[in-house]
Amino acid sequence: MAAPGQNLAVVVHRAGDLRLEDRPIPEPGPNEVLLRMHSVGICGSDVHYWQHGRIGDFVVKDPMVLGHEASGTVIKVGAGVTHLKPGDRVAIEPGVPRETDEFCKAGRYNLSPTIFFCATPPDDGNLCRYYKHSASYCYKLPDNVTYEEGALIEPLSVGIHACRRAGVTLGSKVFVSGSGPIGLVNVIIAKVMGAAAVVVTDLSASRLQTAKEVGADFTIQIKNETPQEVAAKVESLLGCMPEITVECTGVQACIQASIYATRSGGTLVLVGLGPEMVTVPIVNAAVREVDIRGIFRYCNTWPMAISLLASKRINVKPLVTHRFPLEKALEAFETTKRGEGVKVMLKCDPTDQNP
Template structure:
């Protein structure tokens, strides 16, 4: 049912490659266990950029017009029947992946890999880069007073970092290698440190991002200057003084996975957070002989409360990652800025309430 009695709704709708349009959009009244949100902030993610630039991301392809955006926060405008945990005026972070809630995976806590999960801005599901958006209440998490809507939008990539560090077993005394100093890699620095990591090294091809990583607390920043993965691994171990216990691959480069396998301590872990090619060539015999575990990551599960608590208690300050701000009407310019290397963008934030 379309919602009446509020300002007109507009959304950033992707019609195809390089074709993002700001258009009128139907506002749906909240049903059972749903809330209508007046959107506040939406961050641009790498997957958003791939859909915009190429019309696809991994195995997902845009075939019909789709509202873009999944890193979002907003203010509750109206609640549906049965909602008891939220009220109008509450500021929330939106967990964009909603599973079936009843299958074995959901009931055992691994709802992120539920086969029926519906994830914002993953075809054919619409995203939340719009003025008004309706979402299940149990996947909206109330923000503490000291956490801004901008920070609330970044709970989504922060949850990825939390989940990746958990999958890698990061704890007090762990030596961590992070491959890729994009937003998630930079968040992994902060999360790993908050979890007690001893030494953190990070690799990238970009000097600006490496400097940002250094400013955020990385102990060692290492520029990738060679395609020789074993030589790169040797350089990492030399810089760290010992082999890392866990490698968090956040770049999406197949070579970084190979480097991580060679660099890791025997018995360590390589966690695949980034997305590389569909069939990478990996030194599996080397991984097996060292008993290096290769672990997949698909988004996150049960991480939003943890991520919000890291923001609430001041363990992490995500505002440092936001380099550019745009209003909803300038969404196309925001996407161009996020894609432009010369802009030195880390996280571009779009404000839907302005």
């Protein structure tokens, strides 16, 4: 069916070994759809698997296709699919439960231990020309939402899930630690959920400028302040301690600053993941009743994100700073590794390189 090079895929074999390979075009099974991929964003986790061959307990043992921030067009539907048809433009939710376990029944399917997740070993991702996926986890895009916006729903979902877990609401004062792509989506979502003021920290002046563009009220460029000094700066800019902090770096000093900064009785959500063991002022949090919460990916976020994009309540377009055709994927990964720009987008359809 496929000519050579027709299903080009970006495959990590082991740490430091990233290749462009031709894969067979898959056939959709019952309740699946075959997609011609359009836009796929590169995530820090993709780069991490390429550089280190593992993230925590998830180890690359066999060649794995990368990519999980994606959108495409339905070209074939499997038996039983009724809500999608060939030609539909869709955004892909990369996590698909394999069984209806206790977590699925409780509406927290992201916590299911057997979940399929794109580009998490041993599951292949969708950074390729053609990809099949569960039809229930493909969401039709309205005509006024671009493919790139569709691909950005995945990182956006991390912001929605984190801000929901944090309890962001009308009038909230929020501190977002870190201004990478995940910090930025948390700024966007906190503002649209009603935050009155958001302060963002980062080492990079250019990333803080982007944070301003997407809605941050205040920014702090970190130099060599102690965690307590960072917390004091946050309080001074907001005029009070924030009741919500969203930590997006995973860096020990930043987690420490986040605890010190959060108002007594407030909530700290840990989004960024660093080393397994970190030293934090846990007693400070405990005696001030600061709730510390984690998040793992997201659940039930795609419909909300699509509504926000379609209504133009949010603008994620400033996040995409680089675009590469799929054939130049290795160059795109190098660009991401160097930390250039914000979001690097790969264009998988050679006949349509538009956003």
